[in-house]
Amino acid sequence: MARTANSKELIVDAYIALAYEIGAANITLQKIADKAGVAFSTVRYYFTQSDFDIHDEGFKRVMEKSLVGIQSASVKLKKNAALSPIHAYVDSMFHWITEDPENATYLIYTYYLAASQVEAKVILAEVNTSARKKVQSALLESIGLELYKPVKDSAACAASIHACVVGHGFIAMTMKTKDAFKTMREQCILAIDALINSESKK
Structure with a gap:
């Protein structure tokens, strides 16, 4: 049985996909949230972590x-x-x-x-x-x-x-x-x- 990706993995995968589709310079946290299918607050949470x-x-x-x-x-x-x-x-x-x-x-x-x-x-x-x-x-x-x-x-x-x-x-x-x-x-x-x-x- 395949393991389900967690929110962090979804966010990172979304970032990689967006870097390919629109270029890293055009990525925003909202675009990451939309692409990952998670709430904006979830993305914001990870980006405020010092080790992320x-x-x-x-x-x-x-x-x-x-x-x-x-x-x-x-x-x-x-x-x-x-x-x-x-x-x-x-x-x-x-x-x-x-x-x-x-x-x-x-x-x-x-x-x-x-x-x-x-x-x-x-x-x-x-x-x-x-x-x-x-x-x-x-x-x-x-x-x-x-x-x-x-x-x-x-x-x-x-x-x-x-x-x-x-x-x-x-x-x-x-x-x-x-x-x-x-x-x-x-x-x-x-x-x-x-x-x-x-x-x-x-």
């Missing part, structure tokens, strides 16, 4: 949903023997941003905030470290399958691969067409293959 940061809460919700979405897609994609673990990782990321554009777009917003807020940078540093470890695992698995030659520094290579995926994914999201997603996915794969080959031990 809507941006931070939104980021946490996005990461929760992204991990579920990416993991689910990854499990299905890995069943395709013709797909390397690295390519499966890329496809799972692109699958998530096409299936969940609201949350994926909010991730872009979080990176934007990170340009000026130390707190956001700290949070993203943790996310990037986690993502790098997952990419590194997929990279080493691909090397073990002899799909790529061993690289000099798998951690550094994985960090570059993650940056490549994020960059191509962000561009695809701004274009918002199926052809753009397909093109960016293909370009991302080519760029990653070239990157891994360039980092291979001589």
Whole structure:
């Protein structure tokens, strides 16, 4: 039986949806209340709490949903023997941003905030470290399958691969067409293959 979302989760989800629909700068507490289907006083209550940061809460919700979405897609994609673990990782990321554009777009917003807020940078540093470890695992698995030659520094290579995926994914999201997603996915794969080959031990 699915768990029913509480008022706080409804408010945060409404904020994320509104950021996608009308832009974060145009959000008001009343619009959040209307979108969440809760009373204005409920929204006002959470915004007066000293430990409630809507941006931070939104980021946490996005990461929760992204991990579920990416993991689910990854499990299905890995069943395709013709797909390397690295390519499966890329496809799972692109699958998530096409299936969940609201949350994926909010991730872009979080990176934007990170340009000026130390707190956001700290949070993203943790996310990037986690993502790098997952990419590194997929990279080493691909090397073990002899799909790529061993690289000099798998951690550094994985960090570059993650940056490549994020960059191509962000561009695809701004274009918002199926052809753009397909093109960016293909370009991302080519760029990653070239990157891994360039980092291979001589």
